[in-house]
Amino acid sequence: MPKPKVFVTRIIPAPGLERVSACCDADIWPAETPPTPGEILARVRGVDGLLCLLTDRIDAAVMDAAGAQLKVISNHAVGVDNIDLAAATARGLPVGNTPGILTDATADMALALLLAAGRRIVAGAHEVRSGGWKTWGPSYMLGADFAGATLGLLGFGRIGQAVARRAAGFGMRITYHDPFVTDPQPGLEAQPVGLERLLRESDFISIHTPLNEATRHLIDAAALAKMKPTAVLVNTARGPIVDQQALYAALKERRIFAAGLDVTDPEPLPLDSPLLELDNLVIVPHIASASWRTRAEMSRMAAENLIAGLKGERLPNCVNPDVYPAQ
16 A cells, blocks of 8 residues: 655654654655745645645645645644644644644743843853953943843743743742633742733743734834833744834834844844844844754654544644544
8 A cells, every 4th residue: 555645844853754754655855945835836746744844834725736635734833823724624634733842942942032131141252252351340241130020921821831930930020911821820920911011011021922913013113112121022932923123123222121032034034134233132043942852852743743644533733623523
């Protein structure tokens, strides 16, 4: 019996790739950079399954190009804003993701960026390497205090709550805004507040919301204007949640103290972006989940979703369960 045909849009870590290769006739995109939309359309024709990344736009045109035999779409990510879920559901296609496993790694990165931006770690390292460090000075390279400061979390799901647990160890006061979370994990001393209050009172703000039409440019010029001039903003969620032009202006004019971005819009950030001129902005290349264990587990989960869908079984992690008949 022939193996099912699948297209994998990038080389993923071995735990997942080995499973897919063993069970499927796999066409694996070999390049480090993602396939173009045209290349995706060409490679999906006739496949039974698709394993994609957040860099790949999977819309109705891609699904239709694949054909009626397409059984499953597995996303090697937690967020699925790169996939047209309505189109997939309308076609009866289950879509899988990889939730939970990257919670700790992403929370670690959020805290790292809060520290790096708040305590000017990157700027300080540049001072050493560039010869700007002349002597110790009482007002040299001053940054923000963490103990006793207020951390506002925009989004209080798994990752937001993991950041809260870490921040508690720094003696921070924690607030959050998330209309969908009414029962956080027990033991977390975090206060729910309105968005305006969070923006106004927070010394540090960390973003952990999904990207959708309600959150696109949630942090815009008006939101930034409400923040303290000493505020530090960090985004490890999705780039378009922050209006980058507004962020540039706020940082350039010192209307907020600093920011840290793991995600940008677009990705990668062009080398002529004015954001790269700023000394109060830390940017890293979307590496919040880039730990050995996390990426290995993500690949395994993505493979398991793909293989379950090819077998006609319920996906272990399905984001559109409406495709399944009611039990």
